Amino acid sequence: MKRRDALKTAGLMMATLALSAHAAEESLIVNRLEMKPQDAAKPTDFELKHLPQITLKEKDASGYTLVEITVGQGGIIHPSTADHWIDFIALYADDKLVGKNTLEPVISRGASSFAVKLDGIKTLTAKAGCNLHGIWTSTLKV
Ligand SMILES: [Fe+2]
Known part of the structure; x- marks a missing residue:
């Protein structure tokens, strides 16, 4: 040759x-449909598995509060396998994007945190994307 x-x-x-x-x-x-529970007052286990939970942690000396987001509520944790996982988590403060993290399957699961200056902020909204079951949203009044 x-x-x-x-x-x-x-x-x-x-x-x-x-x-x-x-x-x-x-x-x-990759499913990018916006999803929500059929009955917000009584979410199913499937819905609980996908809804992000927003938890306020400590505030640092500079005034930033650690906001933790985990996907799954009521003790039900969303899986992280090669073909089914939470591929992103985004946080909004009064509809302004705080940050968006991209997550890899298996090695990570649906969890992320952001340090946020909450002065004057009224609501925090977290969005979590499941590659199979769409984008799920939770809101917390601050
Ligand atoms: Fe899922």
Whole structure:
């Protein structure tokens, strides 16, 4: 095989690998529908498993309060497996984005925290995205 042919073959192999990787990424299911409990006063276990829980922790010397978000309520924790996991958590203070964390499956689960200056803030809203079951929202009055 001449050098030119070998380079052509290698180039074709690289292109094929790149296309395969892209196809694998595309085949991952990502559900971005906005979800909410059918009856907010009485969520099902499935709904509890997806609803983010917002917990206010300590305030530091600079006035930032640690806001912890975990996905799952009532002792029901959302799973984190290779094909089903919480892929992001975002926090809003009075509808202004505080931050958004992207989470990887298996090695992490649906939990994140942000240090937030809560002066004058009335509500905190957390959004959690399950790759299979959509985006779930919880709100906490501060
Ligand atoms: Fe889920």
